[in-house]
Amino acid sequence: MKIGVLGAGQLGRMLAISGYPLNHQFGFSGNSNDEPSALLGNMFALEDNKDNIESLVAFADVITYESENTDIEVVREINKNIPVYPGEKSLFTTQYRGREKALFNKLSIPCAPYQMVNSEADLKIAVEKIGLPAILKTATEGYDGKGQFLIRDNGQISEAWQSMNGVESILEGFVNFKRELSLIAVRGIDNDHRYYPLVENTHHDGILRLTIAPAQNINPAVQASAEHYMQTLLDEMDHVGVLTIELFETEDGLVVNEMAPRVHNSGHWTIEGANTSQFENHVRAITGMPLGDTTPTHNFSAMVNIISEIGPTDIVLNMPNAHLHLYGKSERFNRKLGHINITANSKAELDENIKKLKDFLP
Numbered sequence: 012m013k014i015g016v017l018g019a020g021q022l023g024r025m026l027a028i029s030g031y032p033l034n035h036q037f038g039f040s041g042n043s044n045d046e047p048s049a050l051l052g053n054m055f056a057l058e059d060n061k062d063n064i065e066s067l068v069a070f071a072d073v074i075t076y077e078s079e080n081t082d083i084e085v086v087r088e089i090n091k092n093i094p095v096y097p098g099e100k101s102l103f104t105t106q107y108r109g110r111e112k113a114l115f116n117k118l119s120i121p122c123a124p125y126q127m128v129n130s131e132a133d134l135k136i137a138v139e140k141i142g143l144p145a146i147l148k149t150a151t152e153g154y155d156g157k158g159q160f161l162i163r164d165n166g167q168i169s170e171a172w173q174s175m176n177g178v179e180s181i182l183e184g185f186v187n188f189k190r191e192l193s194l195i196a197v198r199g200i201d202n203d204h205r206y207y208p209l210v211e212n213t214h215h216d217g218i219l220r221l222t223i224a225p226a227q228n229i230n231p232a233v234q235a236s237a238e239h240y241m242q243t244l245l246d247e248m249d250h251v252g253v254l255t256i257e258l259f260e261t262e263d264g265l266v267v268n269e270m271a272p273r274v275h276n277s278g279h280w281t282i283e284g285a286n287t288s289q290f291e292n293h294v295r296a297i298t299g300m301p302l303g304d305t306t307p308t309h310n311f312s313a314m315v316n317i318i319s320e321i322g323p324t325d326i327v328l329n330m331p332n333a334h335l336h337l338y339g340k341s342e343r344f345n346r347k348l349g350h351i352n353i354t355a356n357s358k359a360e361l362d363e364n365i366k367k368l369k370d371f372l373p
């Protein structure tokens with residue numbers, strides 16, 4: 012099939028790399044030939060340039076997108092002619108934190124208490140209701156911890172509101188978590204569901220730096236409850252493709268933070284670490300192919316992000332069981348330029364290999 016991707020970043024690039032062996036072709040909406048997906052398919056220009064969206068749609072049998080910030084109106088237009096997966100409901104819900112949280116509450120999925128905030132006065136009331144510490148986040152368009160303010164005391168309310176630049180925001184109670192986990196799953200057009208194991212994520216300055224897969228010491232009941240939340244969300248949104256949920260592990264169980272209707276950075280380990288990668292499974296799902304097995308290929312995997320600068324990649328190339336993935340992007344502060352996947356048969360071997368990659372970690 013011909014797959015059109017709204018966006019042309021590294022996620023599109025890795026979708027294409029996984030989709031070509033299945034005999035699919037790719038087209039991307041992107042701004043320039045410097046983008047990570049540019050050499051992997053036909054490029055159609057800007058998303059807000061309607062003519063070129065039309066060309067992408069004329070090219071494609073099915074459309075998917077790289078980001079939950081994709082314009083819903085564009086997706087609605089496209090949907091009149093060809094399918095867009097994941098569908099409108101998934102995109103509409105996940106692009107606005109308030110709708111996402113309301114859905115978690117409706118489905119009895121534990122999440123932080125929250126209040127929507129449109130002014131400093133609103134924020135004062137929200138702080139009284141929720142208590143401190145609390146995190147103020149922009150209601151839309153937040154990623155990698157951008158557009159967030161941790162409020163520790165009442166004296167910071169004014170500063171916190173000002174940092175949001177007047178945009179609608181959400182105040183969330185601070186979750187005292189032990190660690191951060193994520194769950195990736197895929198749902199097919201025929202309602203088949205597959206789940207990857209929970210993984211453990213370490214962030215620095217709001218950016219994911221390290222994923223360990225599977226997360227260590229996960230009680231099977233915890234995996235089961237994460238899968239239950241996931242299945243409820245997949246079915247409720249009639250989701251087709253990969254869905255990711257980010258969770259906090261607390262003393263009292265799992266608390267869901269947010270979700271993304273797409274392949275996710277915390278799933279990049281699956282390229283070499285699972286029988287079928289998240290990318291291939293997303294491609295299979297949106298093209299109506301049977302889903303692939305999600306079982307890990309090794310006892311342990313890890314993914315280390317390459318951020319800001321490429322660094323000493325020869326270390327990686329000289330390591331057995333390490334795989335370098337670069338996205339063809341130029342170096343820039345806090346930009347995701349690539350990642351390294353490692354696989355290991357024991358925890359000791361994994362720890363040893365992560366140590367060898369210390370130059371890539373903060």
Ligand code: AMP
Binds near residue numbers: 156183187217
């Ligand atoms: P987000 O953009 O919602 O993924 O938030 C970025 C990071 O901020 C998360 O990965 C957490 O480390 C932290 N964070 C976000 N929301 C909360 C919360 N309600 N309580 C504690 N930490 C949070």
